[in-house]
Amino acid sequence: MADGTVEKANPAEPAAAPTAWRSHGTARRSTHTLRLRVSAALVAVTVLAVLLVPPLVQLDQQAVDLAAKLEPPGWAHPFGTDDVGRDLLLRCVYGLRVSLLVGVVAALTATVIGTAVGATAGALGGWADRAVMRLVDTLASVPHLLLGVFIVAMFRPGVWPVVVSVGLTHWLSTARIVRAEVLSLRSRPHIDAAVSGGASRWRVTVRHLLPGVLPQAGLAAVLMVPHAMWHESALSFLGLGLPAHTASLGTLIQSARGSLLAGQWWPTLFPGLFLIIPTLALAGLAGVWRERISPRRRSELML
């Protein structure tokens, strides 16, 4: 999707010219700028649509119109209508709004937990660090979705169990990143200076270590949003997430199963595309960001 446009817009990249290393470099850079622009534009469009459409469009997304049920995509309904005649484009925007909201809140929760645990482990060091990281290893051996399914099943499906289950399962990677970063920061001169200046452990952690890890933690948070959205839609799809009447991308795909088996593809196709495009856009943005903060690491789109 996003990538396709990037690649198409850049036909100048030399295939295998022997003297092309220099021009290859510039082509690469222009690819990157383009990827940044396309990703930023897509994210902006997504956020604007999600924020502006509900207050601006005076249509009820739940309004049922049985006369117009299961209409294929056309002028009146660009994405067609679902099995009770609701406009799918509007439903998708609302669904994206819910999924994005759940994703952002869950990703923030996971990042806060992960940063707190990782920074504490890294700053304390010694046996506390080993114990905490062993616990992280242990939790990491349970597959995320399975743990999420378990938590949601035990606490009855709903918005908060989903947020909690995503938050509780996804902080592990952030904790590892933050701890590693704290450990590498600890040996820097400015930390030694702060310690020998008499700063307390708490002050060193909060004033000197945490600001240093914030870029990495922020990056992890951005990359976490698509993960959290994916997780939410998977749970909702299994019937263990948001209630069926709340439009989220997962519940939309779930409720479209009946019409899919009757041959109508559009109620299934579009919610999925609404999940893929923001994911790729966010991953593109995060990739550029990562190159900024650690230019030596190889640039790979990471999902």
Added chain:
Amino acid sequence: MTPLPWGAMARLTARRALFAVPVLLVVTFGVFAVAAASPFDPVKAYAGTAALGADQETLDRLRDNLGVDRPFAVRWWDWLTSALGGDFGRSTVMRQPVAEVIGERLVWSALLCAVAFAVAVLLGTVLGVLAARRPGSLLDRTVTSLAYSLEAAPVFWIALLAIWLFALNLDVLPAGGLTDTGSEHVTAGQVASHLVLPAGVLAVSQLPWFTLYVRQGVGDALAEDPVRGARSRGLSERTVLLGHALRSGLLPVLTLIGSRVPELITGALLVESVFSWPGIAAATVEAATAVDFPLLAALTTLATAAVLAGNLLADLLYGLIDPRVKLNEM
């Protein structure tokens, strides 16, 4: 070829088995703690709809029989000791012992995952090598873009679209289940035709990762000195690519295979429930929907054990393939 370091491998396996014990203890304890903290009531779950008509006295007696009022740590210990003897309790949703449920269904899940994984590894290697051969070519860009898009696509969505295309429109493959409706015996031919779609979708969901890593690994290897040396000796492009670049580029990928078990389990959860494949992953979803705690607890433990086994496999492969790695130090 040097003989396999059986001794070191056995020692590593034993060490990992020892490490797995505390992990499984903590995970099962956590499972019981979460259940204790939740509003879930085992008595109501056990009695099902019968609980609605039952009088309080019966419910109290049931509560007493099940020993629900004891602290969860005690119940956890009881469960653990009987689980070591192979008794994981009774599944309320399947109406049979949990061990039986797992025994019946594990085969089908293993079959699905193994086929999907093999397809993903083979296809991923082929696509990755083709893409790495000419970086920036049309093929490379197509493969890379497709891989990223597929990686972002939810697997259940791909599964549904695959059903729509292959089962409804083209009508070449069955849409789900293990055998045709109405057939009484499980025959190999029926299973094979019913396996194609779920295994294909699961493979497609694992494919992007392999493709991208192989492309990366082979691409890096193509720029290294041994490959340049092979080229300058006048070896054919095919030998250089497959004999030199692929061999060294595939190393890191092979070692990461074992660590893909969590993703495989996640994918199987969704794929099995879309295709009503009678495996344990689909049973997990059913158990979760019906809040069947004994089954959920056993399956979570089983999945954790599978992940640990995958990690062990990854480390063993690492030591076998890369002689610089000492198995004794892991």
